[in-house]
Amino acid sequence: MKDISVFRLKLFACLALLSASSAMAADIASAGPQFNDKGELIRLEDYRGWVFLNSALGLTYGPNRPPAGAPQVFTSVFVNPRAYAEFQKSGLWPDGTIFALDIRPGIAPASALEGARTQGPRVALEVAVRDSSRYPDGGWSYFSFDGPRESGGALLATAAPLPRTAGCYACHQKHGAVQWTFTQFYADAFERAKQLGTVNKDFDPARKIEEAGH
Ligand code: HEC
Numbered sequence: 001m002k003d004i005s006v007f008r009l010k011l012f013a014c015l016a017l018l019s020a021s022s023a024m025a026a027d028i029a030s031a032g033p034q035f036n037d038k039g040e041l042i043r044l045e046d047y048r049g050w051v052f053l054n055s056a057l058g059l060t061y062g063p064n065r066p067p068a069g070a071p072q073v074f075t076s077v078f079v080n081p082r083a084y085a086e087f088q089k090s091g092l093w094p095d096g097t098i099f100a101l102d103i104r105p106g107i108a109p110a111s112a113l114e115g116a117r118t119q120g121p122r123v124a125l126e127v128a129v130r131d132s133s134r135y136p137d138g139g140w141s142y143f144s145f146d147g148p149r150e151s152g153g154a155l156l157a158t159a160a161p162l163p164r165t166a167g168c169y170a171c172h173q174k175h176g177a178v179q180w181t182f183t184q185f186y187a188d189a190f191e192r193a194k195q196l197g198t199v200n201k202d203f204d205p206a207r208k209i210e211e212a213g214h
Contacts, residue, residue, distance in 0.1 A: 032080065032096040033129045040158040041129065041143050047100035051084040053077040053186035057106060057117065062167075062212040064103050064124055071106035074119050075214060077186065078102065083130075087189065091196030093179055095139075097130040103214060125155055126214060128172070128181070135161070140180045142168035171211050177203040 034042040058072035066073055079087075083097035103124040106117035125145040132139040143159040162168055169180075177184035177200055178193045184205065193199050 032082065033098050033131070036158055038158075038160070039134075040160045041127065043125075043145055043155060043157055043159070044098065044100055044127065047078045047080075047098075048102070050078040050080050050100070053079055053189055055119075056185060059185070060103070060214050061209070062214050064214050066105065071108055071117055073123075074104045074106055074117075076102045076104070076119075077182075084189075088192060091178070091193045091198035093130050093181060095131050095133070097128075099128040099181065101126040101128075101214065124214070126168075127159070128168075130179070137164065138169070138173065138180065140169070140172070142166060142172070167211060167213070171209065171213060175207065175209050176200070177205075 036042060055074050055076040057074055059075050060066075060073045064073050078100045079093075080096075080098045083094055086092075086094040087097075101124075102122055103126070104119040104122050107120040109116065109118055112118070123146075127143040127145065129135075129141050129143070130139050131141070135141045141161040143161060145155040145159050147154040147156050172180040172182070176182050177190065178198055179200070183189050183193055184199075184203070190199075
C-alpha cells in the first residue's frame, strides 16, 4: 500500500515536471530568438500564434512576385509578444525582437465572389532579428528559411545570418519608418510610433520602393 502511494507521488512529480518544462519551452520560443552554437537561428515553430501585424497583398517585387495575370501574393507579418509589449511602451522594437514574414500565394476559390482571394500554402519564411550586441552594425540581422524551390515550400531547420551585402539590409534601412522595419505598413503599430515620436526623421511616406524585394 505504502509502495503504491510513493509510486503515485513519484509519478505525479514526474508529470508535473514534464508539463512545466514543455510550457517553458513554448514560452522561451515565443520570448526571444534561439541560436545554435554556429550562430544560426533556429526555425520558429509557433510564430503564427504571435502578434499579427498585417497581411499585405501585392507587396512582393522580387523572387516571390507572381507572373503577370496570376493572383497577387500575401505577405503576413508576425512579431513575438514580448517585443510587441515593449513596443507599446517605447515605440521602438527592442533587442530580442523577432519578425516573421510569411509568404503565401493568393488563391481564387471557385466558390467565392469574383476577385476574392484567400491564402494558399506557405512558399517562403523570412525573418528579422534585433540584437544590438550580436549585430553591432545597425542592430538587425536578416534570415531566410526558404529551402530549394523544388522542395515545394519545405523550410530549412536553421538559417545563418544573411551577409551584410544582401539586399535586405539596404532596403530596410533606407525605406523602413521605425528603425529598419516597415512599421509604416502595420497600421496600429504605426499609430503608436507616431504617438511616441519614434518614426525615423528622414522617413518620407511618398518615397517609392523601387529596388527588388521579397
Ligand atoms: C526592396 C525592399 C526590400 C528588400 C530588398 C527586402 N525587404 Fe523585407 N520588407 C520590405 C517591405 C516593403 C516589407 C513590408 C511588409 C510586407 O511585405 O507586408 C518588408 C518586411 C519584412 C519583414 C517584416 C519585418 C519588417 O522589417 O517590417 C521581414 C522579416 C523581412 N522583410 C525580411 C527580409 C529579408 C530576410 C530580406 C532579404 C532576403 C528582405 N526582407 C529584403 C521590403 C524589402
